[in-house]
Amino acid sequence: MLENIGKWAFVACDGIDVFVIPPSVNVIGDAAFSACKKLTAIVTEAGNPVFTSMDGVLINSITETLIAWPQGKPVQKASIHEGIKMIAPRAFTGNTQIKEVALPASLVEIGESAFSGCDNLVRADLPDGLKIIGTAAFYWCRMLEPSPIPQSVENIMPYAFSNCLAAAAFSVDSANPFYSSMDGCLYDIRNAALLAYPLDSPAKEFTVAEGTRAIGPDAFMNCVTLQGLTLPEGLESIGQNAMRNCDALKSLYVPPTVQTIGKDAFTQWEGSLTLQVREGSPAHSYAKENSLPFDILP
Secondary structure, three states: OOOEEOOOOOOOOOOOOEEEEOOOOOEEOOOOOOOOOOOOEEEEOOOOOOEEEEOOEEEEOOOOEEEEOOOOOOOOEEEOOOOOOEEOOOOOOOOOOOOEEEOOOOOOEEOOOOOOOOOOOOEEOOOOOOOEEOOOOOOOOOOOOOOOEOOOOOEEOOOOOOOOOOOOOOOEOOOOOOEEEEOOEEEEOOOOEEEEOOOOOOOOEEEOOOOOOEEOOOOOOOOOOOOEEEOOOOOOEEOOOOOOOOOOOOEEEOOOOOOEEOOOOOOOOOOOOEEEEEOOOHHHHHHHHOOOOEEEEO
């Protein structure tokens, strides 16, 4: 008697149109049906006490979690039922059908990579009451125009909006005590960190706000328009991939206050970035250790 369907159990099973879940199944792992491109429905048989199916979408009725949205379901607008509190990790990952998601007022959490790689997703309005936006939740949603961050959001995990190439600006409800927007960027107030720069901004020059102590991972990654970037004195850390593939950026001064620099923070795809550093600073050491072009400032 089948009781447990493990994590990634049927990932990329492209030949299957419909999955039928028997009444005996009481555990289904994350991403169990991810990347099944032809899958149009997940059906639960009568008598299952944990899982149910709504229009072919798999729901955990006990935790009120949307577990999986079939990738082959032929709809461009995904309307999620009211009462759903969580979208499970990777529930929509890689879905190229949907262009819009209607998120319910009941939603509290968007799980890790829930919508990552949804290339055609343009709109997903975040509801009041949402508290958690998981790691890489909207990662590589190339067409997404991010909606305002509600007052209720308490945690935006790393990479949540990385590589949203159509983002012209981020905005945050002014009453949110944890996050803010400034000059179109998304900031974490608690950690004085710049989390995301709007990659569709036409700006050629940008100055990070004074008082910022950290640049988050992927914060400027794939920003191909910036030709000048000014980092504030007092900055302490620069995350992984933070300025990766900023190919128009030719020179960058890294303050000596920066103590931590993540992997590939300054790696370029086609450009050639020269770091401006102080002799003996952590940035100087980083440049030498990673064979990056640098100039020592007097």
